[in-house]
Amino acid sequence: MKDNRIMLTGFMGSGKTSVATALARELNYPFLDTDKYIEEREGMSVADIFAKRGEAYFRTLEHQITFDLMKNFSAVISSGGGFILTDAVYQLAASKFNLVFLDTPFEVCLSRIKNDKSRPLAATRTDEELLKLYNYRRGIYRARSDFSVDGSKKLLSDVVDEIIHKLK
């Protein structure tokens, strides 16, 4: 029952939000970004939630909203970079979504997220620390996703086309 539900996974800056937006438009499916959904629900930015309530609280919010994501039979979801790293969240997501890993090289992700204060986990780490986190997480994204797509292509439409091709 997961045919028409697609969730993008991957590191911060891999392009999940951008690609999911374009993919939803192309397929004419509803689009939802887990970070934006949480921000609207809490009336607070992700950065403020991390600063005022802590990461653990943010992770419980990600778990809570997972059920809401499954209401539509068709949907394209961009998850936050830590979303499917929580085991219980992953189990739920994998049961209802085609999980697509945007496998974007570290240097590309880094150039996109550097100096971006809206991503608290990136803002507080050195490049070396981010590379360690990237390498650790990449294995999990790969193992937990149904297939991978290179998210470093210039044209979003090329990434979108490859995802649609691989879903068939």
Ligand SMILES: Nc1ncnc2c1ncn2[C@@H]1O[C@H](COP(=O)(O)OP(=O)(O)O)[C@@H](O)[C@H]1O
């Ligand atoms: N294929 C792409 N080519 C060029 N820039 C991109 C591409 N995909 C994303 N970006 C840019 O990179 C930044 C991070 O992308 P975003 O979609 O927010 O990633 P994520 O949701 O995975 O963190 C944004 O500024 C976005 O405009």
Ligand SMILES: O=C(O)C1=C[C@@H](OP(=O)(O)O)[C@@H](O)[C@H](O)C1
């Ligand atoms: O990797 C992570 O743990 C996070 C990634 C962010 O989303 P993006 O991957 O869209 O930047 C956001 O959920 C939060 O800052 C934590």
Ligand SMILES: [Mg+2]
């Ligand atoms: Mg995003």
